Amino acid sequence: MSVRELVVLGTASQVPTRLRNHNGYLLRWDGEGILFDPGEGTQRQMLHAGVAAHDIDRICVTHFHGDHSLGLAGVIQRINLDRVPHPVTAHYPASGQQFFDRLRYSTAYRETVRMVQAPATGECIVLAETPAYVLEAHRLRHPVESYGYRLTEPDGRRMLPAKLAEHSITGPEISRLQREGEVGGVTLDQVSEVRRGQRFAFVMDTGLCDGVHRLAEGCDLLVIESTFLDEDERLAAEYGHLTAGQAARVARDAGVRHLVLTHFSQRYADPEAFARQARTAGFDGELTIAADLMRVPVPTRHVPARPGTPNPSN
DSSP: OOEEEEEEEEEEEESSSSSSOOOEEEEETTTTEEEEOOOTTHHHHHHHTTTOGGGSSSEEEEOHHHHTTTTTHHHHHHHHHOOOSOOEEOOBGGGGGHHHHHTSSSSOOOOOOEEEEOBOSSSSSEEEEEEOOOEEEOOOOOSSOOEEEEEEOOEEEEEEEEHHHHHOOOHHHHHHHHHHSSTTTTEHHEEEEEEEEEEEEEEOOOOOOOOHHHHHTTSSEEEEEBBOGGGHHHEEEEOOOHHHHHHHHHHHHHHOOOEEEOOOTTTTOTHHHHHHHHOOOOTSSSEEOOTTTTTOOOOOOOOOOTTOOOOTTT
């Protein structure tokens, strides 16, 4: 059975706490695993979360501040120690190539796995196109070059049983119709509808900018930093971060279905304060305040309302 979920490995910002490890997030997307921003301690958090090195197919680093990348050395060495049987592709800002190289070769070890390097450049770049998704990177606004990542599943088709019956399409004819687009004068459009592909975005350290909005647009699951509470908006602007209210308004305006707030400053002891401010900002979708070792499922595919029926998502 296919699994689409976010495994949260760490949720702290610059300084970890007794309850929050540095960053780390694994997106399981069917048979693939994409590891985002492995901070210090990621390898140990993987053990606690039941995540193996074999689960990692891609590593996406948003930027080269330590809380987002210092765990890269240990993760890469573990991938090689465990002799992961497939290549692993690494994405990161091209301007940080020297930091990636230093982390990759920070100590001596035996390389047994092919590491493919595919860095991000420019304002927006398509990093990978597979049958399961398209992976893009969009530039964000932070004191060092930073990118957010967006994964988009291609649209598919949903067969409509009533329409199939109306046109007497049954059994093997259904598969043939899906392959060829027409059977006995009946077209695929007559007996099916578009099933919109799922969309996921990962947005870390950034101030408000066009890239944030482009990444969030129409997402089923948005993981976004909210380092500060709204009363510290001045600090957020100074250091290139978002507040809980700012992140929630981005999600609200983008039509996000499930919002995950994370990357919290150690100055705040009450995680529910982030939830209250997100609701005050007008976000009324599903909301999760991330905690270490949490698992967050990607929402089931959106089913459009039939003509003449109310659509609760509108």
